[in-house]
Amino acid sequence: MGLTAAHWVYLAGVVVIIGVTIARRNVLVPALAATFVTAWVMTGNPVTGIQAVFNASLTAASELFNIFLIIAMVTALLGALRAMKADQRMVTPFQKVMRGGWSAYVVLAVVTYGISLFFWPTPAVPLIGALLVPAAIRAGLPAMGAAMAIAVAGQGMALSSDYVMQVAPGLSAVAAGTETSAVADVALVLSLVTGVAALAITGVMLRRHMRRPAESNLEEWEAGVVAEPRPARRMLRKAKPAAAVAEPLRVQVEEKVPVGATVGGGGGTPPPAAPPAQRTGGGGDGTVPDQEPAPEPADDPRTVRLSKLFAAVVPIAFLLMMVYMVLGKVGVVPALEGGSAAALVGGLAAILVVFVVAAFDGPKKALQTTGEHVTDGLVFAFRAMGVVLPIAGFFFLGNADFAGKIIGVPEGQEAPALLVDLVTAAERFIPGNPLVVCFGILIIGMMCGLEGSGFSGLPLTGSLAGALAPNVGMDPATLAAVGQMGSVWTGGGVLVAWSSLLVVAGVTRVPVVDLARKCFLPVVAGLVLSTLVAATFF
Template structure:
């Protein structure tokens, strides 16, 4: 029988404090660092060793997330190079011409955001898709608020919660759930992601349809086109970029590349496109400096996104056996693992109760406004629960990933939709008001689906 000690209660108390702080819309990096110090001090009894434990935990977390940080940096660098050449404008023009009415514009804008977000992530995708396609969508009859909703639901919701190509989210979830290959999370998440996405988008489209009927006069004045240089070089890059990524997808399928191999292919392709774009745009003389600049900017963007995730992950990695042993020593068990065993040995846990508890915790973690910050705990809890109840670990982790990112990735948290609100010139709170009912419908449908298929 597992017995809990002071260190377990302190660890659990810090987790409760972190979730509570998230509910008050505050960052949780400082509480995680304090938690690391407290756990380290109780474990070692030494201030010096507890300080060293803080560093070792962050180092362990950094090593776990390094691959993800690098791929995001490289993809962002490619995005900046495309934008500087104007190739992004050329790639978007055919889609802009298809938006003939508000409803069609909603889905074209949304699916374009989904595809680009899969390959370059929502944050950089918002910048050039929003600036290039939103004016055309508004001109076709789509109100600004619904253009923002389309970018948000398809980018921060559908794309980020799946992350099938860059595989940042499933990699984090898999690592903390002690699953060797993120493809297991991807496969398990697909039916849950489909239900969540379909119910949310359809619900949102129905509400939008009612709103559009109430609008009598749509401003269809000419929107000033964004002028960028269009020459053979920019057209060439605009053509070969999607071709390269289509070839990547085909190669992944044919050679069954997955996990790190698939990520390596995407990352290498992004680097090649960035270099080609720089050579076309600036010629060899100036390309040396520009490539360095793009890499630096991409790395700064990636670290800005993942720096807090690394610290938060450092604390939650203490919850699982493998990472806790790497941080504290080989004689240590993961604290959440012990707590989960303690609870399971004294209570009757069922599949339904585990799914419901896991879903509630996932939603609470998302309230912090950063879906990725909650993934380390989601993965760790999935490992704990699956060890005590007959339930698939990958599916449970995938359920938590989908819910956490839909909530916290930027759909129903006002401060996480600010970039999209700024692009579309709308109030972030208004975006949340439009999103909250469809997203809640989607979460309920996803939980019910999980109960039947897990």
């Protein structure tokens, strides 16, 4: 079967979406327009084209709603823990381990990765910035080093695999027509390869800037003294200074807003960054720090006990869940198939929310408070991920498995597969080398991430992975994971300054443009290495 007008219209829509993405504009309107025109040309009926705009988003929502529920439940759990300050207690013990610059660098990376893996990075960054960054600066780690460690470990390594919540692998897998667990497994390996390589290169870059532990390090940082490497003035004219970004974040921190994260996939607004820790003394010279905050009232003994309890119970529960998932993969326990892993994460988070709120607020008040936390979680989930639905709907229109629902193909009649047809027609121009195809998918993913949105490009990279994989003899899950690496590492908050990297720059008080520039070499080197691993061993 030859290519029809619908194929060319669909291809034009893909090209326009990529172009708008590179121009750093929102792709929602182009996706809606492309869906309407493509469906109209496919059926010859403009009314069907109008209906397809709605049906495409509806189909995407039905396929991805489990992702929304997971985000909502985990966000609700984090809100419940914050109410009793249990989230702070999960982090504060690591302050004692920071004896020098190198130990501070390792601790920041490990703690950021661990927390971000379970709660996503952007909600974790203000917490880490308020509690661990001052201790790391005092230990001798330069502020730029702290920012790079947080960005690479959290916004990059944890978010690109998203192995616990599996939002990113879910988006990639649905578009590629494969299992979420398969994409998640490959993405975990690739994210670790990329992250470890990036952290190692970053460590080499920082070796000349480490300082001896001293209180003066913290005083200089709080006073705004910029340590090496200094920002490039020409580049800073194009972006706000980090201090300008941090100030409104500190002002907004008092507002009661749903806990959230700009994962890039959503177009949600980054949550307010926690204020940097204040000096507790005059630095030994008898001076009083400016704007010394009033001391907070001490928590009552009951709150302290509950905070300590759940600061241990929640991480242990998630770790046991991870152990169960691993045992299932090796055959010790029944394996989690399909959406079972997602259901386990969401169900565990929901149960923990009930226990945390009931213990803290009491059974009567908990009925109301639990509902408030879950509502806040759902609001954030749709704010963060809602914009993905129309984009995913357009790419689902090119997939035969979903096109029938979108344009109303009668039961028993085969729906067109626009994307697969296009790839088949161009097969003679596509290199049969898996290495070339892997790097092609990586570059497309990175271009999608230039918008500053780490997840919105996953329907495209997933769809291309599903279409290209059979032609080069690769597993679609591997190609989808490679595209996921490119999109999330770029737009999720590491390589572009107009992403949630702003939050990292704000809490560490470094120029965001300079931070993105410093992360470029380590991260790109890591992505090249992980892509070579994917093409060679998967």
